[in-house]
Amino acid sequence: MTSEDPGHLAFWARPEAERAAVFAALRRRDGLPWVPFTNRAPFTPSRDGFHAVVRHADVVAASRDSRLFGSAPNAASLYDIPPWLLRYLDSMISKDGPEHARLRKVVARAFSPRMLARLESDIRTRSTRIVDDVLAERSGEFVSRVAQRLPVAVICALLGLDDSHHDLVARHGNTLVGSNDPEHNGVSRAYLLHHGAPGVRHLFPLSARLAFAGEQLHRLVRRIGRERLREPRDDLVSTLVHADVDGERLTPREVGTLFILLVLAGSETTRATICHALRLLTDHPEQREHLLADVPGRIGGAVEEVVRHASPVLQFRRTATADGELAGTPVRAGDKLLLFYTSANCDEAVFADPDRFDITRSPNPHLGFGGPGPHYCLGAALARTESTILLTELLTRAPTIRAVGPPDRLLSDFLNGVKRQAYAL
């Protein structure tokens, strides 16, 4: 069992249209469908499962009610993450109430309009350089040459890491975010598709890989953090190590997990958005023509529609803090709920003809950056700016660019990621 079930990795290996049809059927059911785990994931009790939150209105309601639907103990994994791994990933995205607010307040300083304006000129310079290379090379691999380059460079610049760290950050970020995929977890694809998740016998080697990636990133921030304590600069690591929140300093562990969160949240999602943009514009030539006729006027709508249509983040988890109810379904304390943005963004109750890719869609109240509530994406403005500037540069100077062949998709129940995509002019 079973590729019918979004708790099983085989489901996420199916073509997009088939997954969309399963979600459309789930949206037509009353209440919240209960999905029992049918995989062999080692961290999860065998009788466990989750409520699938698939309608737009229900994802909005659950995101708003953060007291009942908490982000602790972890929001970014379907499975209960063991403590030795949580020490790298246990950041504000998986915290609730005052603890979350305290961390968010510190990081939000880095996303001030002044900081974003400063980054914008860096984004323009880097985008120009990336497109210079595209024009010189004329064909190649889009993820490494284009889509990954800008977001990794920008998040490193924001944090205060120089260009020599890009490879390390991209490599370990890929491992942590791509841990469902055979290339990153070392488990065979056949095993993953049959059993639905890595099994108990993979626990040790998989743990070693993930802990190694987490440790390398922690070490990096500890080293840079020590330098910034001595000599602060105008960057986010300096902000984190000097942060004084209500008379309290962040602990080294809090600094480390925030750093990892930003590396993962800031690079993998935006990279996926830029890749999906290339593919969608290739598959929909009439939309591409419309965009090319007025790139500055239409790129904003195009980026929103790419985020809606592709849902780079497929889902985030919530855990009920008390007995309650959602969409008429009783929910018990401790129940897991998965907020499927990928389904909410195709809810026909909100989006007319939702499968159509339409860059003029307006209004476009997608939930690609999360629902309204305390965890709404902190980097949404930055992600929009990066995607807009890079795609504008690309489509203006290399208007014939297109995806060649199908993308090599990341196997993941969390991220709609792309590992490789050939392109040509």
Ligand code: HEM
């Ligand atoms: C297209 C790109 C992006 C997408 C699709 C995306 C998606 C999301 C989503 C769905 C959430 C909500 C999590 C929840 O409700 O539990 C979120 C949160 C977050 N995002 Fe993004 N994101 C993107 C880009 C970025 C960037 C560029 C950054 C930072 C540089 C960033 C940083 C964050 C952070 C820190 C949070 C956690 C906020 C909190 O817990 O209070 N994101 N993102």
